[in-house]
Each structure stands twice: as C-alpha cells, then as structure tokens.
Amino acid sequence: MFFFRKKSENVGTNLPFLASIGTDIHSHLLPAVDDGSQDLDTSIEFIEALHALGIRNVITTPHCMMDRYPNSVETLSEPYQQVKNALAEKNIPVHFHHAAEYYMDEFFEELMKAPLMTLNGELVLVEISFMSAPPQLHQWLFELSAQGYRPVLAHPERYNYYHTQLEEYKVFKQRGCLLQVNLLSLTGYYGRHIQKAAEWLIENKLIDFIGTDLHHSKHLQAIKAIGKDKKLVKLLDTYPFKNNTIQLVPQV
Numbered sequence: 001m002f003f004f005r006k007k008s009e010n011v012g013t014n015l016p017f018l019a020s021i022g023t024d025i026h027s028h029l030l031p032a033v034d035d036g037s038q039d040l041d042t043s044i045e046f047i048e049a050l051h052a053l054g055i056r057n058v059i060t061t062p063h064c065m066m067d068r069y070p071n072s073v074e075t076l077s078e079p080y081q082q083v084k085n086a087l088a089e090k091n092i093p094v095h096f097h098h099a100a101e102y103y104m105d106e107f108f109e110e111l112m113k114a115p116l117m118t119l120n121g122e123l124v125l126v127e128i129s130f131m132s133a134p135p136q137l138h139q140w141l142f143e144l145s146a147q148g149y150r151p152v153l154a155h156p157e158r159y160n161y162y163h164t165q166l167e168e169y170k171v172f173k174q175r176g177c178l179l180q181v182n183l184l185s186l187t188g189y190y191g192r193h194i195q196k197a198a199e200w201l202i203e204n205k206l207i208d209f210i211g212t213d214l215h216h217s218k219h220l221q222a223i224k225a226i227g228k229d230k231k232l233v234k235l236l237d238t239y240p241f242k243n244n245t246i247q248l249v250p251q252v
C-alpha cells in the first residue's frame, strides 16, 4: 500500500507557479518606509516566507508618493542595506533588490526629470489613484517611453473606474504599457468586482506580470491559502507570466 502525502499539507509545494515565475516584482518589504513592513524583523520574516513559497528573487517596490511617502534612492538606501545585511547574516538565499512603485500625480511629472528606480534598468512600476485616472496619464506614460523606460501599471484590476470600460485596458497595452495583476486579486481578497476584472484581464491575455503586493501578515496568510483553490492553482500554473524573463541588474 502506498501513502501519498497530500500536497496541501506542504505550503512550499502547493504553489509551484511561484517557483516557476521565480521573481516577485511588487511588494512593500523595506522597513518603515511606507504602509508595508514596519520593522526589520518583519521584513526578513516576509522575505523568508516568500522564499519558502518558491520565490528566488524579490524586487521590492516601496511607494513613492510625494505627499505621503516621499521616498527616493537616498531615503531607501539605508533600509535596503539593513535588509540585505540581515538576509546575508541569516543565510537566506534570496536575491533581494528594490525599485519603487511610483504614484502618478502632478509630483510624478517632476520626479520623471531625474533617473527613476527601475525593476531591471527599463521597467518602471507605476500606480494611479483608486478614485479616478489622472487626465495626463497617457501623456506621462508616453513621456516615460520617450525617456527609454517601459511602464508597468500595478494592479490595473483595482481601478474600479475601468471596470465599466474594459476596452481601456487594451489601450494601455496598445501604447506599450505593461500590466501587473495582484496575486490576491484573483482570490477575491479585494472584492468580487476586482476579482472579476482580474479574471477578465487574464482571459484576454492582457496581463504581463504577477506580483504579491505583500504589505502585511494578512496578505501573507491569504497567499499561503491559495493552494487550497485548485482551479486558481491550475490557472496560475498555465498562464504565461513574464516575471521569469526579468534580468536582475546588480544593485549595491
């Protein structure tokens, strides 16, 4: 008689797609720089947890939102080094980098004049207001492209105002803006409407990247629970996310 260990008993193996994408491109894991992890121990705990789930590369993306989280290369340098050092001390074999999640508002227009923090030297993660899209949005996206960057819109499914005009998502893609879905959007964590929009984007092959957007332990628990949803696991296993095509650039 053979005994099979139920996959659901082992969190590390029930999300194989995380090992195949390899790189998480969206999270808030630098301590006390935004609304994500608030201390070094929590940052390390979360990064270790992502590693246990199969993630090998973490490009964390603190908010750059001038009126709330005025982060920059300078403000992020020290917390980044603290995390790097702690990971090395604990022998956690994760490649840990940071970029940023830029909030596109009138302050961003100014920020664009200096070099931006990118995922790989080219890709810039951006987000917009949950209330309404800025009127200059496509102008700014165009300017980013003209400067040699490739914008990646974070969690397009979470902007409710696009749910009634789904064709707008295609406009982003036609204009060269890539789209990053949040893993938890597909579980319904942010609500049914957001889940439906995320599923529509996936069905229409409009999504390029997936990210955890991990801020706190509730997110982590919800991510760990995904393995129980066999239908979603199958979808995640088969969708051609491009995370594993990102070439990490050395970061000091």
Ligand SMILES: [Fe+2]
Residues within 6 Å of the ligand: 026, 027, 028, 101, 154, 213
């Ligand atoms: Fe985020």
